[in-house]
Amino acid sequence: MAGVTAHRAVLGGGRPDLPYARTGRSGDGPPLVLVHGYADSWWAFEPVLRALPAAVRAYAPTQRGHGDADAPEEGYLPEDFADDLVALLDHLGIERAVLVGGSSGGVPARLVAGRRPDRVAGLVLLGTPALLADKPAATALWETVRTLEDPVDRAFVEGFVRGPLAGRVAPGHLETLVEESMKLPARVWRETLRGLLETDLAATLTGILVPTLVVWGDRDPLLTRADQQLILDAVPDSRLLVHEGAGHLLYGEDPERVARELTAFAAAPRG
Structure with a gap:
């Protein structure tokens, strides 16, 4: 089990400063870089980071507008993330990484994998949608989010965080997730979801040639097996792992298993 330390990346060049967590020792192999989803922060991966072996180097950034990251007035398309x-x-001096996207965090991760394969050794998608605009739950969420005003209603945030769960999440971690989501201004809730819904997500699956692991909970109320099959059909070197009984936040419901799977995937020989 590894210790987790918190840092802040000053990216410069007009980009927002991003907090990030780090764990594990430096090594020769590519590290894991864990990318959280909509309205989360690096804390979404905290149980997984703690469950990783100390020999596995991993980073988990908080994306712009989320958590304690800088929140510029614009720039919330998947391409911006x-x-x-x-x-x-670049800031961390990482030439190649295994990118791990949780939920919608898999969209920017797969964009990088498709456009910059020189920087990506492998890709893991944890409960990541193939498509989003086709899902009634997403369009229903938009009807609420588009009318949000500051301060964002806590009852809405609690429902958003707890709704997709199927298994048990540690109560303290669940409360942390709510508190982190409460940090988002209404405009970030709105513009980030708008970007996800208006982007052609099918196109973000093209050109991915790196080894890819798709992980899905079979009690996910948002994503069907058919949706995940679209990813498998689009990405040549991909395979599926199913967490039976898990919901959308499978890395919060079973962090030890996810940590084992990430460790094994990162250690697999690469072509």
């Missing part, structure tokens, strides 16, 4: 991710790799 992907560009920040490459800038963070």
Whole structure:
């Protein structure tokens, strides 16, 4: 089990400063870089980071507008988050990484994998949608989010965080997730979801040639097996792992298993 330390990346060049967590020792192999989803922060991965072996080096940034990251007035398209991710790799001196996207955090991760394969050794998608605009739950969420005003209603945030769960999440961690989501201004809730809904997510699956692991909980109320199959069909070197009984936040519901799977994937030989 590894210790987790918190840092802040000053990216410069007009980019926002991003907090990030780090764990593990420096080594020769590519590190894990864990990318959280909509309205989360690096804390979404805290249980996984703590469950990783000390020999596994991992980083988990907080994306722009989320948590304690800088929140510029604009720049909340998936492409903006992907560009920040490459800038963070540069800042940290990481030539190649295994990118791990949780939920919608898999969208910028797969954009980087498809456009900058020289920087990506592998890709893991944890409960990441293939498509989003086709899902009634997403369009229903937009009807609420588009009318949000500051301060964002806590009852809405608690429902957003707890709704997709199927298994048990440690109560303290669940409360942390709510508190982190409460930090988002209404405009970040709005513009980030708008970007996800208006982007052609099918196009973000093209050109991914790196080894890819798709992980899905079979009690996920948002994502079906058919949705995950679209990712498998689009990405040549991909395979599926199913967490039986897990919901959308499978890395919060079973962090030890996810840590084992990430460790094994990162250690697999690369072509």
